[in-house]
Amino acid sequence: MGRALCQQLSAAGVHVALCDVSAAAMAETQALCRAQAPAGTRVTTCVADVSQEAQVLAFRDAVINEHQTPHIHLLFNNAGIGGGGGFVSGDRADWERTFNIDWFGVYYGARAFLPLLVAGPGGCIVNVSSVNGFWASLGPGVAHTAYSAAKFAVKGFTEALITDLRTHAPHVRCAVVMPGHIGTSIALNTYDVMKLTAAQLAVTRARMLKAGAPVADLPDEAIRQLLLQRSHAAARLGAHPRRHRGDGRRVRQLDVDPDHQPAAERRAGPAPDRRPPGRPRWADRNPPDDVPGAQL
Numbered sequence: 001m002g003r004a005l006c007q008q009l010s011a012a013g014v015h016v017a018l019c020d021v022s023a024a025a026m027a028e029t030q031a032l033c034r035a036q037a038p039a040g041t042r043v044t045t046c047v048a049d050v051s052q053e054a055q056v057l058a059f060r061d062a063v064i065n066e067h068q069t070p071h072i073h074l075l076f077n078n079a080g081i082g083g084g085g086g087f088v089s090g091d092r093a094d095w096e097r098t099f100n101i102d103w104f105g106v107y108y109g110a111r112a113f114l115p116l117l118v119a120g121p122g123g124c125i126v127n128v129s130s131v132n133g134f135w136a137s138l139g140p141g142v143a144h145t146a147y148s149a150a151k152f153a154v155k156g157f158t159e160a161l162i163t164d165l166r167t168h169a170p171h172v173r174c175a176v177v178m179p180g181h182i183g184t185s186i187a188l189n190t191y192d193v194m195k196l197t198a199a200q201l202a203v204t205r206a207r208m209l210k211a212g213a214p215v216a217d218l219p220d221e222a223i224r225q226l227l228l229q230r231s232h233a234a235a236r237l238g239a240h241p242r243r244h245r246g247d248g249r250r251v252r253q254l255d256v257d258p259d260h261q262p263a264a265e266r267r268a269g270p271a272p273d274r275r276p277p278g279r280p281r282w283a284d285r286n287p288p289d290d291v292p293g294a295q296l
């Protein structure tokens with residue numbers, strides 16, 4: 001998503017400074033941007049881990065130097081990873097890695113760059129949360145705590161910042177983005193699947209079994225290959241089956257169905273109805289959107 005954003009901005013002649021932990025990914029993004037951008041558009045890169053404040057501050061200093069500017073107009077806090085699902089029995093380091101990137105990345109980014117936005121004639125901070133900032137769930141039986149906690153924090157912080165900015169720096173605005181499930185490389189970028197530990201593979205295997213996949217007897221290597229294939233397929237096609245409607249148009253509404261049942265439960269027959277009396281089903285509350293052209 002960050003790459004697409006950089007491409008669109010630079011194609012419109014906006015100078016862009018990007019940071020990432022992956023120098024190789026940034027070099028690709030930079031080349032794609034330069035191929036489309038009008039002459040004179042600057043696209044600079046900086047290796048920085050957004051969960052480390054010192055690195056974010058170094059990135060800010062690089063922006064000031066390389067772009068020779070005392071201010072910026074736009075700040076996108078977009079970097080993020082998945083993972084860190086289990087709080088009860090998951091690995092603590094894994095949990096904190098996800099929370100630190102997804103929450104502290106946004107926080108340190110806003111801390112570092114706010115003075116440069118305030119110093120300018122007007123600007124906007126755009127923080128990327130998630131549909132999991134509305135619903136802290138990936139479905140029944142799947143722990144999803146670190147990511148959800150971080151994405152709720154990003155949403156709450158940004159909403160509160162609206163008032164703070166209106167009061168103390170009204171020429172700067174902020175917005176929060178709540179994407180549904182998008183077919184990006186996030187699964188691949190979260191873990192290098194070839195380096196997953198035995199414990200992480202065991203959690204993955206348990207999750208696949210719960211979803212009805214016959215992976216009980218597969219060797220670890222086969223699980224790695226399955227993960228790799230799934231991640232590549234998701235990045236190519238879109239991670240969610242309902243990302244496109246039958247007619248090929250993108251869905252407009254939030255693409256999460258809290259009534260969703262894993263395949264194993266579906267095969268076992270209809271799930272017991274646990275909704276409070278009178279509460280309509282998700283599908284009834286979200287009729288298909290048939291407004292021509294009104295797509296995101």
Ligand SMILES: NC(=O)c1ccc[n+]([C@@H]2O[C@H](COP(=O)([O-])OP(=O)(O)OC[C@H]3O[C@@H](n4cnc5c(N)ncnc54)[C@H](O)[C@@H]3O)[C@@H](O)[C@H]2O)c1
Binds near residue numbers: 020050051178
């Ligand atoms: N893909 C989805 O379905 C989805 C849904 C909701 C929200 N989001 C959010 O959208 C944002 C973008 O995700 P994406 O799907 O494009 O993922 P992506 O993996 O394709 O891109 C994320 C980028 O962040 C970089 N990154 C990871 N850790 C970093 C760190 N510590 N410091 C700096 N850069 C780091 C990665 O190298 C990668 O280039 C994330 O905040 C993600 O949580 C994604």
